[in-house]
Amino acid sequence: MPDDSRPAVLGLIGNTPLVRVTRFDTGLCTLFLKLESQNPGGSIKDRIGLAMIDAAERDGRLRPGGTIVEATAGNTGLGLALVGRAKGYRVVLVVPDKMSTEKVLHLKAMGAEVHITRSDVGKGHHEYYQDVAARLAQEIPDAFFADQFNNPANPLAHECSTAPEIWAQTEHDLDAIVVGVGSAGTLTGLTRFFRRVQPDLAMVLADPVGSVMADYSRGQPLPTPGSWAVEGIGEDFIPSIADLSSVRQAYSISDEESFDHARQLLRAEGILGGSSTGTLLAAALRYCREQTVPKRVVSFVCDTGTRYLSKVYNDQWMTDQGLLQRTRYGDLRDLIARRFEDGRVISVGPDDTLLTAFQRMRLADVSQLPVLVDGQRLVGVIDESDILLGVHEDPAHLRLTVASAMTVTLEVLPPGASLVELQGKLDRGLVAIIADAAGFHGLITRVDLLNHLRRSL
Numbered sequence: 511m512p513d514d515s516r517p518a519v520l521g522l523i524g525n526t527p528l529v530r531v532t533r534f535d536t537g538l539c540t541l542f543l544k545l546e547s548q549n550p551g552g553s554i555k556d557r558i559g560l561a562m563i564d565a566a567e568r569d570g571r572l573r574p575g576g577t578i579v580e581a582t583a584g585n586t587g588l589g590l591a592l593v594g595r596a597k598g599y600r601v602v603l604v605v606p607d608k609m610s611t612e613k614v615l616h617l618k619a620m621g622a623e624v625h626i627t628r629s630d631v632g633k634g635h636h637e638y639y640q641d642v643a644a645r646l647a648q649e650i651p652d653a654f655f656a657d658q659f660n661n662p663a664n665p666l667a668h669e670c671s672t673a674p675e676i677w678a679q680t681e682h683d684l685d686a687i688v689v690g691v692g693s694a695g696t697l698t699g700l701t702r703f704f705r706r707v708q709p710d711l712a713m714v715l716a717d718p719v720g721s722v723m724a725d726y727s728r729g730q731p732l733p734t735p736g737s738w739a740v741e742g743i744g745e746d747f748i749p750s751i752a753d754l755s756s757v758r759q760a761y762s763i764s765d766e767e768s769f770d771h772a773r774q775l776l777r778a779e780g781i782l783g784g785s786s787t788g789t790l791l792a793a794a795l796r797y798c799r800e801q802t803v804p805k806r807v808v809s810f811v812c813d814t815g816t817r818y819l820s821k822v823y824n825d826q827w828m829t830d831q832g833l834l835q836r837t838r839y840g841d842l843r844d845l846i847a848r849r850f851e852d853g854r855v856i857s858v859g860p861d862d863t864l865l866t867a868f869q870r871m872r873l874a875d876v877s878q879l880p881v882l883v884d885g886q887r888l889v890g891v892i893d894e895s896d897i898l899l900g901v902h903e904d905p906a907h908l909r910l911t912v913a914s915a916m917t918v919t920l921e922v923l924p925p926g927a928s929l930v931e932l933q934g935k936l937d938r939g940l941v942a943i944i945a946d947a948a949g950f951h952g953l954i955t956r957v958d959l960l961n962h963l964r965r966s967l
């Protein structure tokens with residue numbers, strides 16, 4: 511008879527597969543990835559969601575009808591929401607605003623209450639996500655603050671499940687593990703287990719550029735923290751549960767290298783991981799290639815890439831962030847988000863309906879479209895207000911043609927025009943149309959100019 515008192519999905523947490531990396535140059539080493547993305551909540555954090563809730567139930571900090579509160583970059587929230595909701599608790603999560611939309615939507619879909627807070631402020635600021643969560647936990651009656659950054663059940667989950675699984679899967683033959691640090695639960699749990707069974711094992715730190723962990727692990731003074739786009743790892747302080755005693759080497763990996771490696775992993779091995787997986791893979795490959803004797807090395811696919819489709823795997827977002835390199839001309843063409851020559855222009859034809867134009871704008875999240883004949887020759891531009899003007903008296907006008915509502919008097923700028931001329935156009939509420947004798951190159955909007963200015967920060 512199945513035990514109906516425990517939700518079946520909880521039995522799916524852990525025991526994730528370990529796969530060998532075969533399509534990358536790993537030097538003399540053999541590199542394995544543990545697919546934490548295969549957990550039911552899609553990340554390594556399901557393990558601690560389960561462990562922290564079980565522990566809180568055991569010691570009476572969480573009782574029926576209680577509320578689980580946590581500060582989370584998303585994955586811990588998903589783990590807590592998965593386990594907490596399955597067990598019938600209310601789940602309240604505080605999430606910094608740099609987290610991907612997919613994670614927030616997933617949390618809400620699971621029934622968690624999500625508070626978005628600022629990601630540009632540090633510990634001690636009243637809007638810092640961990641401080642907000644601590645405050646909520648005090649205000650909400652019967653609240654249990656999971657507090658992964660200080661909760662001993664977090665490293666214990668990895669000491670008791672992740673680590674022994676790796677040890678068994680590598681048949682007790684392992685030299686190094688490459689990890690990232692968020693709360694440091696993974697690093698600390700693995701360190702404690704392997705100190706007992708394989709004291710020579712090297713922990714290798716994969717840290718985003720801007721995080722303080724890598725310098726700290728080398729015994730250097732804490733640098734001023736920077737910022738990074740990789741999610742889930744890297745810290746601006748040293749978590750209280752961090753045990754760095756087995757860290758032998760640390761690599762600082764740029765966002766560009768991390769995102770590129772996540773994309774390479776998908777193309778080469780067919781494994782869809784998140785941004786931090788790219789950081790770990792980049793560091794693991796560097797470590798493997800530097801070794802002068804063969805070693806067996808394990809790293810992680812910490813979470814599934816499906817929650818980063820709008821970021822890591824979205825060329826447009828990558829280009830906007832300056833993370834994807836493309837031809838640079840040193841003129842206004844560098845500011846065009848969707849360049850004609852790259853086949854990236856979203857356009858309509860003059861004979862398309864206004865409904866088609868509107869739907870295309872919504873799908874691409876843009877406010878205006880160039881109107882091209884045969885997808886080539888620019889004959890107009892249509893924006894949201896043109897459509898609104900055409901249809902506000904009668905929605906049936908959505909069936910009229912784009913030609914009937916588009917702007918045909920086009921003020922064009924050549925690629926060689928100055929930023930001042932561009933600004934002049936944008937200030938007059940116009941979108942800048944970049945074209946010359948060679949044809950139409952693309953549009954530049956205010957958002958594109960802002961992205962350009964941010965990239966040059």
Ligand SMILES: Cc1ncc(COP(=O)(O)O)c(C=O)c1O
Nearest residue numbers: 690692693694695696742786812
């Ligand atoms: C997305 C993500 N979350 C969490 C972790 C592990 O972090 P923690 O130090 O909190 O165990 C990793 C580790 O690489 C990660 O990539």
